[in-house]
Amino acid sequence: MIRISDKSLCSGCTACVSACPAQCIVMRRDREGFDYPVANSDLCVKCGLCERICPVLNPCDRMEPLDAYAARCASQVEGASSGGIFPLLAQEFVSDGGIVCGAALDTDCTVVHCAVEDEAGLSALKGSKYAQSELYSMFEDIRAELKDGRRVLFSGTPCQVAGLNAYLGKAQDGLITVDIACHGVPSPGLWEKYKAAIEKSHHSPLKSVDFRDRSEGWRHYNIRYDFRDKSVTVPRAKDPYLALFLQDMTLRPSCYDCRLRGGCSGSDITLSDLWSVAGTAPEMNDDRGVSGVLINTEKGRELYEKVTGRLVGQQIQVDQVRKENGGFAGAVVVPERRDEFFKGVHSAADLPKYMSSFIIRKPLHVRMYQSIRRKLSALKRRMKK
Ligand SMILES: Cc1cc2nc3c(=O)[nH]c(=O)nc-3n(C[C@H](O)[C@H](O)[C@H](O)COP(=O)(O)OP(=O)(O)OC[C@H]3O[C@@H](n4cnc5c(N)ncnc54)[C@H](O)[C@@H]3O)c2cc1C
Ligand code: SF4
Ligand code: SF4
């Protein structure tokens, strides 16, 4: 029976919950705001399935990608996080009668996985959402759709893809999986609290949020909050929620020494930001966003080849995708003050202010240099238009 004594050994993928034949495991939120499986020992039939399928306890071998590309889809890049390759693949998939599952914002801005069957619904799946997504019964729903003969594209973090593959057991003809490079996910419970705090201070409900507002460019993205009656854009170094995510303060414990990113999820395609673009594909280095695309399987290659006519891209080396990218890195250092931070969250009278006090500010000369680079880059973009 699954029992989480070391939180770094559970990514929260929900595979054990979906697989338990006695249906005796539920996900429960801890004090840091992350969800963990809890099994009811009175109902458990001691079959051991939960431990046998857990992808963290039984990680797959690392796969070497077959090919790598730098790519951008001009018609999809707006609103996407990197080069707009995920929305392009999703569009191709639904137009061919398939179902696409990915992370979206719910009406109250909670991050949830949902299934989309038509092009109109795909915009909800576009873009990165910086909180761990709720999967609910997504794995069971996917199994039912596959059984009915439907084709499904599932997109998520490497641990979610590994969890789905583990739950389904053997390779499924109708399933294709796309994972994202992932340096970690922030606490959904913290996002909920932070959201409530800013709604209170702005006297307005939050309608939407763009975690990667690119009005200053792809590299210098900020965060934009759309309240009912106004929009507020906050520079990423000043926004406590985004800054602490980027400083690794608010990540799930399993993310610091992740066993599933970097080729261990069993995904067909991996998408990332191509941060090394200046040296790798200089002609695409215009700050409009470029994806690194890793083709991991023949199934992935088949889908990617269907969309190559609708994107600008070039083949590059696999290592160039992984370069300068924390989403493929090994262990991430746990910030010294992480425990102290989460301990104080519940009692903080002014949560945004409390969170701001944990942001590590860069020295003045670095901030000035970055500000000048940002302005130059915006000027270059304007001159190119
Ligand atoms: C929490 C998080 C951390 C990331 N870390 C890195 C990194 O370190 N390095 C890097 O290169 N790229 C990272 N990315 C991925 C990257 O920013 C892009 O999402 C990816 O390159 C796809 O971009 P796109 O333009 O092709 O499509 P997009 O339209 O941007 O892709 C959107 C799809 O990404 C998936 N997604 C978005 N948010 C979540 C979420 N909370 N949980 C699960 N899946 C989600 C969904 O299925 C969603 O529909 C991260 C993304 C997230 C959400
Ligand atoms: S051992 Fe079997 S019955 Fe018990 S919690 Fe795990 S999967 Fe469920
Ligand atoms: S990693 Fe997934 S399968 Fe393993 S214990 Fe956590 S939720 Fe269950």
Ligand code: SF4
């Ligand atoms: S870093 Fe690893 S454990 Fe954390 S969300 Fe990403 S894939 Fe999952």
